[in-house]
Amino acid sequence: MMACAPLEILMTITDNGFSATRRLILQGVAAVALVGPGNLGFGLAPAFAAANDKYPEDAFKAKGDADAIKALYGKAAEPSDKVKLDAPEIAENGAVVPISVSTTLADVTSISFLVSENPNALAASYRIPAGTMPSVANRLKMAKTSNVIAIVEAGGKLYSATKEVKVTVGGCGG
């Protein structure tokens, strides 16, 4: 329900999901290096390793979620109600959306979060060694209304849960 005056409202639209008003002053670093430590260059992460040992460079570069999942795990995921994805229905602000996942599946080795409508779908991927609980909470950026997909790698297989999170343009502030 709108409480604004009706005509010609041209509110400043915040660049939802990626607005930043400050940045660190870099010490003479001009070029952006995207090659991480230990990266061997152009090889893909091994497809059948229980958990990738390297930073998943290609997965983060992939656009869509299907490509990102393939690059990350080399297989497809099946939806499972044993993966509990917790995310708000309407994000208070696309820049900081609290999202968490937990699961009752056994032998979990990896948990990942994707935001389908982001420029690059893969947002974060977590390696879960034996002895660590299969549950992660984090805060992600969402460019716009999108499906959020949680992937759990358990016992060598992939399981997923999906939830749509609405992201709206902020108005005059609360």
Place this chain on the structure above:
Amino acid sequence: MNVRSAIHVASAAVFSATLALATLALTATPPATAADTIDPVADAKAFQKYFTTKFPKLKLEDFVNGPYSMDEGMHRQWEEKEQFPPYEFSLDMGKELFAKPFKNGKSFADCFANGGIGIRQNYPYFDEKEGKVVTLELALNRCREANGEAPFSYVKDEMAALTAYMAFTSRGKPFDIKIPNDPRALAAYQNGKQYFYTRRGQLNFSCATCHVQSPGERIRAEVLAPALGLLNAMPIYRSEWSGMGTISRRFTTCNSQIRGVPLEPQADEYRDLEYYLSYVSNGLPISGPGARP
């Protein structure tokens, strides 16, 4: 943080019972003629009653959480973020900054009662010597200038960090704004009240349009906060700013957002506005620093 009760979501069409009061609130108040027409005590009572009647399920202290007390979905997101809130870094910086001595060896503690600890709830106050309202932000910069240091920007960074720390040391303490029996103080209070209820800007909104008439409703996608308790959580880390902002920041940006020309931070009207808004929230606890969308 604060005690939370069941969240009451305001329905869109609750005006009948409060229409009379709301209408009175929305018209510009008549110019104050004699001191006996200004009655802050009655104002505060009516102000608080208006909001507690509008949101019967909320406890008085819940109002300091702004939009989070108005909407369940938002409340959950806020609770999750409060587990490890984004203003932590500013708060730490504020503590350090507050303790750091000036070049002349003195520090902020020398400018404030009780060394500046646990006193935020007393600001703003009316300075009878100067004949004007003094806010916490103003007092901090005056302290710097009195000790040979350059003032900080009023809207963010160091000022936000310092006020965050001082608010933090007062968490839980109720606002305790005093209006001395001085016609100038009453005039300043009334001036602030008048500002609050006066429409301005291209969008022709007053502060009351959003915060008295429409708390809990949405303006575009944002849920509006009630005016009661509005300043208790300041300064705030806003997701929209990706950082901290002070009361000065919020007043100026709000003016811009309704397409009015913002005043300079700590202009007389803003100081009086802060005086009024703080006074009518007397009794509600300081909850700052806070987080907002």
Place this chain on the structure above:
Amino acid sequence: MASTIRVRATASGETTEVQALIQHPMDSGFVKDAKGEIIPPHFIRELTFEYDGKSVFVADWGAAVSKDPYVKFSFKGGKKGEDLKISWVDNQGQSDTTTAKIQ
């Protein structure tokens, strides 16, 4: 210089819950500054947690993780008073590390 890493590690029964908040701009590379120029991507790529010489959690992050990133997880074991080591490396080669005591 103060660490960029804030940690709360709490042992309770057989598990230790870890919450971390890190001061970092996490610039995505999609945002322009006031002059209209792109702010280059600057984000943490890897965040590691070690207990008793072993890795208990590794985060591989992209630019879509929020500014001043937060993460929470739990692991079995972890005793009160013991150390938890946290380190991060970002895409510009900057890094930070800290050791926190489990409460």
